[in-house]
Amino acid sequence: MTLPLLPTTVIGSYSMPEWLERAKNDFLSRKLSRRDLDEMHDATRKSAIKDQEVAGLDIITDGELQRDNMIDYFTERIPGVQILDQGSKRFYYDFYESAVRAKIATGALGLADDARFLKRFTTCVPKVNVSGPHTLVKRIRNEHYPTEDAFAFDLARVLNFELKELVRVGVTELQIDEPYYSGFPEDLPWAIRAINALVEGVKAHVTLHICYGNRYGKPSFEGSYRYLFPTILEAKVQAVSCEFARRGDEDLQLFKEFNVPFKVGYGVIDVKTQEIESASVIADRLRGAMEIVPAEKLVVNPDCGLVRLPREIAFAKLCAMVDGAKIVRKELGQ
C-alpha cells in the first residue's frame, strides 16, 4: 500500500475505557475469567481499529488495549523472566516486580497473534510495537547478566526473533518504544547498539519512539532532546518519533543540524491534555516543522500513546490530526 505524503499514524495505544480498567482489576482479583476478559479485549481492539479507520489514519495499531502496560505485556512473555509478585497485583496498570536469574531463552512472545488479529479487521497499514531493550532493562531486575548492556543485548536477540516473526505474518510497520532514554541519557551509546541488534535482518519500516514518558498521562522526565545527538545517528531505523506538541518544536532544529538520515515522527498532538487541538493548529505545526524538515521526511503522529485520554477526546484529536495533515497535503498539491 502506498502511503501519502505526511502519513498519519498513532504511536501505539488507544483510549482505555474505564470499564475495561475495572474488568482488568476484577480479573486480577479473580472475579472475572480469562475468557471473558479476552472477549472484552477483542471487542475494544475492534473498536479502537474502527475509530482509527474512521478518523482516517494511514497506519494503525490494534490500540494495545490487551496490554496492561508496556512492561508487563513483555515480562510475562519473555522466557526466563520471573514475575516475583504474581497474584499480588491489584491495579492492572502497576508493574509486576520481575527479575531475570538465568539467560533468557528465545521463544515466541505471541505478538504475531496480535498482528493477525489487526490485519483481519483492517485494510489500513498495520503497525505493531515492542517495548525496547533499554526500557525493559530498567524495569526487570537483573540478577544474571554482568552488565545492563549485556542484558539489553540478550533481550534484543529475543525481540529480534519476534520482529522477524511479525514480518513473516505480513507486518511492514514496526515500532520500538524507548521512553526511558530521556531519564538515563548516559546509557544511550549501548542502548542504540542494542536497537541495532534488535533490528538486524528485520525487513520492515522500523520507527524508534523516544519520548519523556507518558505513564499516568504525565511526563516522567524533563530536559532537551540534545542528549540524543550525535549518537542517535547510528540507529539503523527508518524513523525516529518524538514528542513536540507538548514541549514545543525547539528541539526539531537538532534534526536539521545533524542532518538525520531517518524520517521524523513529528508529535503534533499533546496527549497529556484533554484540550482538543483544531485541524488548523495541527496544520500550523506541520508547516512549522516543514521549515526545518522536508515534508518527505515527516510522519505525522501524536506525542505518545492515547491510553490515558477519554475515548471521545482521543478520537477527536485523531480526527483533527488527520484533517490538519490533509490541509497541508492540499497546500503541497497532493
Added chain:
Amino acid sequence: MIVHINHIATAKKKSQLGDLTSLVTGSLVNMVEDGVLDSRIAPSLRIHLDWIQYKTNFRDPVMVRRTTNPEGQPLALAEIAIDLRQADPAQLPIQLAHAVRTVNPQSTVDERRVYLDHFRPYRECMIWDFNRLFWTRLADWEAASGRGFEAALPSGKSDANHPEAVADSVTEFWTLLRELDTRNQLPGEILALEIGVGTGMRARAWMDGFKALDEERGTGYYAKLHFILGDYSMTSLERAVAALSRHADHVSAAPLDALNPFKALGSHRFKVMYVHLTNVYDNLPFDDLVRRDGHLYLVEVRAYVSGATADRLAADFGIACEDLPQAVERLIKEGPSGVFPGERGVSFWRCLWDGFKLEERLRALAPGDDAHVPPGLSFMHFEDLLAEAPEDVRFHISRGAAESFANTLPLLHPRGYLQVQDIFVEHMDDYRRGFRGPGKLDGSLVTWVNGAMLRVVGARAGYDVHFAPFPYRPGTKTTIMYTTQRP
C-alpha cells in the same frame, strides 16, 4: 437492634461512660418490654454511642437519623446517635424515649425546632455559607470575640509557621535541587507554589531560609527561584506580597480557587517543583457516605435551631420564630449588618451560630447516582476506596480536597512534590476509631480530610501519597502528607 459502641474517648471518668452506656441499653430494653419501642421497628434500629471530640459541634446529645429511598420515601432502617460527651444522665432516658418515638416516620411528635433550610447533602448545606461569611467578615468576628481566629485552634496557634518545620522543608527542597543539578537536570526556572497563603508569614520564613541556605552553600539556586503565592482572597495576597517584599523579584501573586489551581496556573503545567498547603483541605466542602448492610447512603442534613434557641433569639433580638429563616438568609447574603447595624448584627450572628444544629437523614444512593463524585474523579476512585473500607462504615468524601489535589498534581514537574499539613484520616478503618468531624471552630468549621481517598486519587494520577507525623509539636493531630512519583 444493633448497638454500635463507637470510638469512645476517656475524657470522662470510666464509670461515667459505663453508667451512660448502661443507661442507654437499659432504657432501650425497658422500652421494648413496655411496648414503647415498636417491635416492628426495633430489628432495623441501630444505636450509636459516640464521643464527639469537638466540644462545639452540630449535633444534639441525642439525634435520630431516618433513612429514605432515593426518591425520599421512608425506609425501615433508622439510627439513634448519642454523644456521650454531651449527654446528661438526668436527661438521657427522657431524650432517648423522645428519640424512639420520633424514629417512626409517621411520628407526629412536636420537636419545636425552627428549620432554616431543607435536607441537602453536606456539600451544599448552609455551613458553607457560614464558613464563607466567617472568612470574609473575620475582622468583625475577631473584634467581637476579642481573640484572633488562630487562638481557636486546639493549640492556640497555627502549625504552618513552625520554624523547624519550615527549616526542614527548605533543606529537603534544596537537597532535591542539588540532586537534579548533579544530573544536569535542574530547570532554568525553579518554581514553588503555596496555596492558601494566610498572612504570608510561612512563605516569608521559607524564602528567608532558602536564601540563607543557598548562600551558605553557594549553589546559586535562589537566583533561579520563583515563588508563587496562590489564594482566592485578594486581601490575603496583598498582605502576603507585602510580607515578602524583601524577595519581591522572586515572588508573584496568583488569584486562584483552591479547588482548581490548574485553571489559573495551567501555563506552569509539569513545571512546579514544590507545592505547599497548610490547613486548606480541612476547610473545603465534603460529603458523608454511610454503608449499612451492603447499601450506600448519602448523608443529608437540615439546618435548624432548637425551640429554646429560637426563644432566646426572640427575647434578645426581637426576631419571631417564623421570621428567623428570613433573618438568616439576610445574614448570609448581606452580612451581619443586613440584620442589625453594628455590633448587634455580629452578636446575633454569634448567638445564632452557637445554637446552629444539623439534623441528619440517610438517603439511599440510586444506581448510577454520581452527584457525590467530585469533578475530576470517577466511580473507579470510589470502588478503590470502598474496596478497602470496612463493611459497616461512615466516612467523608473529601470532595473539595480531592478536587483541589487532582487539579494541583498536573502542575508538578516530573521530580516535583506536593506537601500538605492538615488533619488526615489515613486509612478507611480509622473512621471506626474516632469521630472525624465536622466540628465548629469559632465561626468556622473543621473536618478531617479523607487521606485514604487522596491516596486513591494520587495513585490514579501517578503519585504515591504518604503521611508522616508532624514531629514539631507533641500531641498535635497535624499530619504531613506528601507525594512521590509512582514507578
